[in-house]
Amino acid sequence: MAGLDELNVKEGVEEETVEAVKSLAGTYKYGWETEIEMEYAPKGVNPDIVRLISEKNDEPEWMTEWRLEAFARWEKLDEPSWALLNYPEIDFQDQYYYARPKSMEEKPKSLDEVDPKLLATYEKLGIPLKEQMILAGVEGAEDMPAEGRKVAVDAVFDSVSVGTTFQSELKKAGVIFCSISEAIKEHPELVKKYLGSVVPVSDNYYATLNSAVFSDGSFVYIPPNTRCPMELSTYFRINAENTGQFERTLIIADKGSYVSYLEGCTAPQRDTAQLHAAVVEIIVEEDAEVKYSTVQNWFPGDENGKGGIYNFVTKRADCRGDRSKVMWTQVETGSAVTWKYPSCILRGAESQGEFYSIAITNNYQQADTGTKMVHLGRDTKSRIVSKGISAGKAQNTYRGLVSMHPKAKNSRNYTQCDSLLIGDKCGAHTVPYIEVKNNSSRVEHEATTSKVDEEQMFYCRQRGMDEEEAVALIVNGFAKEVLQALPMEFAMEAQQLVAISLEGSVG
Amino acid sequence: MLKINNLHVKLEEEDKQILKGVDLEVPAGKVHAIMGPNGSGKSTLSYVLSGRDGYEVTEGDATLDGEELLDMEPEERAAAGLFLAFQYPVEIPGVGNMTFLRTAVNAQRKARGEEEMSAADFLKFIRAKAKDLKIDADMLKRPVNVGFSGGEKKRNEILQMAMLEPKMCILDETDSGLDVDAMKLVSEGVNALRDEGRSFLVITHYQRLLDHIKPDVVHIMAAGRIVKSGGPELALEVEHNGYADILAEIDA
Numbered sequence A: 001m002a003g004l005d006e007l008n009v010k011e012g013v014e015e016e017t018v019e020a021v022k023s024l025a026g027t028y029k030y031g032w033e034t035e036i037e038m039e040y041a042p043k044g045v046n047p048d049i050v051r052l053i054s055e056k057n058d059e060p061e062w063m064t065e066w067r068l069e070a071f072a073r074w075e076k077l078d079e080p081s082w083a084l085l086n087y088p089e090i091d092f093q094d095q096y097y098y099a100r101p102k103s104m105e106e107k108p109k110s111l112d113e114v115d116p117k118l119l120a121t122y123e124k125l126g127i128p129l130k131e132q133m134i135l136a137g138v139e140g141a142e143d144m145p146a147e148g149r150k151v152a153v154d155a156v157f158d159s160v161s162v163g164t165t166f167q168s169e170l171k172k173a174g175v176i177f178c179s180i181s182e183a184i185k186e187h188p189e190l191v192k193k194y195l196g197s198v199v200p201v202s203d204n205y206y207a208t209l210n211s212a213v214f215s216d217g218s219f220v221y222i223p224p225n226t227r228c229p230m231e232l233s234t235y236f237r238i239n240a241e242n243t244g245q246f247e248r249t250l251i252i253a254d255k256g257s258y259v260s261y262l263e264g265c266t267a268p269q270r271d272t273a274q275l276h277a278a279v280v281e282i283i284v285e286e287d288a289e290v291k292y293s294t295v296q297n298w299f300p301g302d303e304n305g306k307g308g309i310y311n312f313v314t315k316r317a318d319c320r321g322d323r324s325k326v327m328w329t330q331v332e333t334g335s336a337v338t339w340k341y342p343s344c345i346l347r348g349a350e351s352q353g354e355f356y357s358i359a360i361t362n363n364y365q366q367a368d369t370g371t372k373m374v375h376l377g378r379d380t381k382s383r384i385v386s387k388g389i390s391a392g393k394a395q396n397t398y399r400g401l402v403s404m405h406p407k408a409k410n411s412r413n414y415t416q417c418d419s420l421l422i423g424d425k426c427g428a429h430t431v432p433y434i435e436v437k438n439n440s441s442r443v444e445h446e447a448t449t450s451k452v453d454e455e456q457m458f459y460c461r462q463r464g465m466d467e468e469e470a471v472a473l474i475v476n477g478f479a480k481e482v483l484q485a486l487p488m489e490f491a492m493e494a495q496q497l498v499a500i501s502l503e504g505s506v507g
Numbered sequence B: 001m002l003k004i005n006n007l008h009v010k011l012e013e014e015d016k017q018i019l020k021g022v023d024l025e026v027p028a029g030k031v032h033a034i035m036g037p038n039g040s041g042k043s044t045l046s047y048v049l050s051g052r053d054g055y056e057v058t059e060g061d062a063t064l065d066g067e068e069l070l071d072m073e074p075e076e077r078a079a080a081g082l083f084l085a086f087q088y089p090v091e092i093p094g095v096g097n098m099t100f101l102r103t104a105v106n107a108q109r110k111a112r113g114e115e116e117m118s119a120a121d122f123l124k125f126i127r128a129k130a131k132d133l134k135i136d137a138d139m140l141k142r143p144v145n146v147g148f149s150g151g152e153k154k155r156n157e158i159l160q161m162a163m164l165e166p167k168m169c170i171l172d173e174t175d176s177g178l179d180v181d182a183m184k185l186v187s188e189g190v191n192a193l194r195d196e197g198r199s200f201l202v203i204t205h206y207q208r209l210l211d212h213i214k215p216d217v218v219h220i221m222a223a224g225r226i227v228k229s230g231g232p233e234l235a236l237e238v239e240h241n242g243y244a245d246i247l248a249e250i251d252a
């Protein structure tokens, strides 16, 4: 954090405070803010705001109607309270639902036209919005072999997408990769057909709200028998204060296609909490395969539990076609509160769903996360590997549903759910729900809870590592199976993140 | 090099005195062996010197090259050049042996204000050392000590020692569980590291090891104290007669 090194201590400011801020900033590397002129919709949410968002995005009438219906529904719903989460009531009328940089008023026609301040923001985050061989999101990429892969990036800043790279190259392959607002205008037939078909408007409180007010997000369509020529990624940045980010992602993998999609997210550190409620829908047709990897690194709040992102996310994949396959991999290190259950509907015969998760909570962070594997088709398979790590005063809950329907004959699930505790003020909880409604299917569940072992710590320290290095190494080992499921570039970033998010957890 | 002066140690949790006035000096470049009956406090001494939790020093001190050892954190002692080959090496699931060692080597270098070793140099270095100890590439990739046989674990300790190049090496029963060939490999590994600037404290129950690693001095530890010291012939005496005579001599 170069900025803070130059920080002058004002008279009257306690040295201690400065030190505290410095150490915090060192912990969460993405806590800086971009100073940029913004335009906001008025605070709060009501039909006028919904219409305004739709209008800002230049949407057709059907979309506006869709949103308004969702809003009417949302008004009748109550916020769910079943999760093991404890946070002050959210005042949904005390937020901005739309914030966009003034310079984005005219949508830039190409990356060259994008406000340099925005480009610089992503550059600083390690996501240069240039069409070159880059390793998205990887620091120290220069140490890596030169055969960097191409990764296309859609960059979302507060409520809008500021640009998408490699669009023309992808177009040649028939792949559509653009912001969802663009897709609504350019590919309405696809959006109409698929939007809300996996996560219906009525799904849950946060998804319903998202359906009403989502402002942007990414859209992916992979045509039949096409292997997407590069990895696709979306990088979400919340910058504005008191602003919720509601993004919507829609991925369609047509018959026999393949895509690997990465998602990254960060936000400035502030001492007021901020809301993030996303919906991701994935449609996987016959013989298609989608890999969806997330490194979630929203600001987690400070070490006293102040601030941070409240992250309420609905992610679901519908394996519609026979032999379709989806793999969710998530590394959840950020957010003050995480409520997230990426799920798989295994509808097609012999379809497969996998869920690999690392959830790390430190200080006052809380995570209630897991997955749902809904087996509808015959011979379907699912695999769940969840690694929860808690430190400080954090609470970490794995909540998972495995459901075998009567027609899901000969289906299999394997669940492995391990928790690791660092210190004795944190908690880990495992809440499995299992329903088997046919007698040819099998569900296996294994769960362990352990503490970071003193012997292992001493062994590492005797070899010269300090306590934090030792914990990071042991935790990375504990989470190895999941880290291995990530694309290589992400795996490196995730390993470093594990170390960073556990800083201050020992000693 | 290593100086231990009237060291008294009790368990932190209970009122049990384990070391009752250990005096020991290992000069630079020398190899000292410690023998002694089970439960006499040999491992405890090695743990206290390397800074493991759970012990309380009630009297005495220990220095490494004049630096007060007992005030330092375990990792500071390691960076100062103290190495312990564990009697029971610890398993760390999911952490590759090579990753572990590279992290350790670079942590020590960083602590000493030296530059980190590049990945390429490290690889060259570890391959050479592993070859000497007949440790194959597969074992370097496997998680630290997980599923290693007893003898493999011990060889792995010596590999770590060779990589970290410490100046004070404590070996706690590194020979236990080794077959004849492995014993030779390990001894050769230790002998290759013998150097004017490096000292060894070798804890063992058997003369066999000392045939290969010729000690300068042999100490006998009993009931938390060094009760007798002598030349290599002392180890032979123990081998033939056990501890009874020596202990009787002291009691008298």
Ligand SMILES: Nc1ncnc2c1ncn2[C@@H]1O[C@H](COP(=O)(O)OP(=O)(O)OP(=O)(O)O)[C@@H](O)[C@H]1O
Residues within 6 Å of the ligand: B011, B018, B036, B037, B038, B039, B040, B041, B042, B043, B044, B045, B054
């Ligand atoms: N944490 C502990 N709790 C209880 N007793 C302990 C503990 N640590 C050591 N001791 C006791 O202290 C004594 C010395 O143990 P130590 O392991 O140092 O012996 P040793 O000389 O290394 O024996 P061996 O030759 O069998 O390895 C033993 O009686 C042992 O039971």
Ligand SMILES: [Mg+2]
Residues within 6 Å of the ligand: B042, B043, B044, B087, B172
């Ligand atoms: Mg012992």
